[in-house]
Amino acid sequence: LATQVRNANTYKAKLALLIVDIDRFYKINQSVGYEAGDEILKKFSLLLKNALRKQDYVARIGDNRFAIILPGIMNTGHAELAAHKILRLLQVPFVLADSQITIDCTIAISLCPVHASHYLSLLKECESVLHRAKEEKIKIGISTLPEEDVLSDDWDIELALDGILDRDELVVYYQPKVSIITGRVVGAEALLRWIHPAKGFIPPNYFIPIAERMGHIKQITNWIVNTVLRQAGEWSDKWGGLTVSVNVPPDLILLPDFTNQIDNAINLWGSEHIKLCLEIVERSFVIEPERSFRILKDLQNKGLDISIDDFGTGYSSLSYFESLPVNELKIDQSFISKITHSASSQNIVKLIVDLAHAFDMHVVAEGVEHVAELDYLKSIGCDVVQGYYFAKPMPQLEMKEWLDQYKNVN
Numbered sequence: 001l002a003t004q005v006r007n008a009n010t011y012k013a014k015l016a017l018l019i020v021d022i023d024r025f026y027k028i029n030q031s032v033g034y035e036a037g038d039e040i041l042k043k044f045s046l047l048l049k050n051a052l053r054k055q056d057y058v059a060r061i062g063d064n065r066f067a068i069i070l071p072g073i074m075n076t077g078h079a080e081l082a083a084h085k086i087l088r089l090l091q092v093p094f095v096l097a098d099s100q101i102t103i104d105c106t107i108a109i110s111l112c113p114v115h116a117s118h119y120l121s122l123l124k125e126c127e128s129v130l131h132r133a134k135e136e137k138i139k140i141g142i143s144t145l146p147e148e149d150v151l152s153d154d155w156d157i158e159l160a161l162d163g164i165l166d167r168d169e170l171v172v173y174y175q176p177k178v179s180i181i182t183g184r185v186v187g188a189e190a191l192l193r194w195i196h197p198a199k200g201f202i203p204p205n206y207f208i209p210i211a212e213r214m215g216h217i218k219q220i221t222n223w224i225v226n227t228v229l230r231q232a233g234e235w236s237d238k239w240g241g242l243t244v245s246v247n248v249p250p251d252l253i254l255l256p257d258f259t260n261q262i263d264n265a266i267n268l269w270g271s272e273h274i275k276l277c278l279e280i281v282e283r284s285f286v287i288e289p290e291r292s293f294r295i296l297k298d299l300q301n302k303g304l305d306i307s308i309d310d311f312g313t314g315y316s317s318l319s320y321f322e323s324l325p326v327n328e329l330k331i332d333q334s335f336i337s338k339i340t341h342s343a344s345s346q347n348i349v350k351l352i353v354d355l356a357h358a359f360d361m362h363v364v365a366e367g368v369e370h371v372a373e374l375d376y377l378k379s380i381g382c383d384v385v386q387g388y389y390f391a392k393p394m395p396q397l398e399m400k401e402w403l404d405q406y407k408n409v410n
């Protein structure tokens with residue numbers, strides 16, 4: 001699920017998660033015995049596989065519970081069709097050696113990134129939908145978060161995105177980055193929020209790809225860079241300098257006036273104790289590596305930091321590692337969330353840290369939520385952490401207060 005959700009996020013696609021729960025399975029076990037119960041589960045799992053497309057996945061996630069992933073699903077209606085198909089197939093009884101049995105199930109549906117963009121929150125959301133559906137005795141439960149009134153119709157969002165910068169609906173939130181070694185705050189990542197007057201909060205994973213497609217992202221990024229430099233200029237300088245990071249979509253760095261726009265913003269708002277860092281994803285290099293490297297090197301020479309975002313999920317190739325004009329690697333949170341229970345994730349993370357250090361880059365771990373993750377990252381020499389463990393993204397005023405109150409953790 002983690003990989004599928006990551007792919008959906010990376011390729012700006014949607015996927016549906018279905019949880020299928022067999023009703024009163026303990027009763028079936030009681031009436032036909034455990035062995036026959038097991039056989040029913042096998043037949044049930046086969047039925048699910050047959051009901052689905054080639055690209056879909058089924059996994060058993062509990063005694064009588066299965067998770068289904070449907071990649072490339074556009075809206076809840078499509079996922080509902082799959083759920084109905086399963087219910088229809090279940091109307092035919094299962095034939096056992098000496099009996100026949102009909103089983104019922106409840107199905108919950110949630111979409112990524114519409115209802116949640118992280119696999120754990122998607123799973124949690126889907127579980128709670130299942131719980132509600134069971135309580136209300138509904139066969140198919142569907143997440144009702146923003147989708148129903150906001151996100152189901154793209155035209156609405158596209159219309160609303162038009163001229164968005166002329167209205168005051170975009171807000172920049174900041175999430176602190178903390179040095180593991182010194183315990184000091186070293187900076188913050190700027191994360192965009194769209195608060196629509198009627199529809200409420202619209203997740204960035206949802207609207208940024210649409211803004212990219214519609215060609216608005218250049219102006220939006222320019223607005224973010226200016227806003228971030230202006231706001232960060234108001235932060236306390238007691239930390240002796242902070243870095244503020246902005247996410248830059250892949251195609252932007254190759255635009256002829258990109259460097260100029262950054263220069264203009266720095267000339268206008270730059271302050272001595274604030275450094276600007278650009279977070280770019282690995283695929284930004286793929287199309288024209290040499291030209292991208294030249295542009296990034298030029299920005300570095302002007303005093304900016306360059307960071308590779310979501311490292312480990314893209315096209316990293318050791319062959320160009322040496323020539324990367326990069327100061328920072330951010331390890332994707334899909335690895336961090338697994339380090340306390342997966343030896344292979346631990347190894348990957350340690351490898352990335354060592355690799356980055358060998359090339360004089362520092363490493364940021366994203367999505368750190370638990371002290372155990374922090375302890376492991378500390379033990380392998382990771383430099384900086386960012387995640388709910390320290391703080392969630394927050395608006396400018398809260399960020400200022402947070403910085404004023406923050407005491408070194410070491």
Ligand code: C2E
Nearest residue numbers: 118191192204205208247248249367368369387388389393
């Ligand atoms: P990203 O750059 O990988 O940003 C990190 C995301 O992880 C943020 O989600 C952040 O709120 C979330 N996060 C941070 N710590 C934790 C944690 O401990 N646990 C969990 N579960 N999540 C954590 P957010 O703000 O929803 O942003 C999602 C994505 O949208 C970003 O991923 C980035 O790709 C994009 N995005 C956000 N703001 C901007 C922007 O200003 N410009 C562009 N181009 N993209 C942006």
Ligand code: CA
Nearest residue numbers: 189247279309
């Ligand atoms: Ca980022």
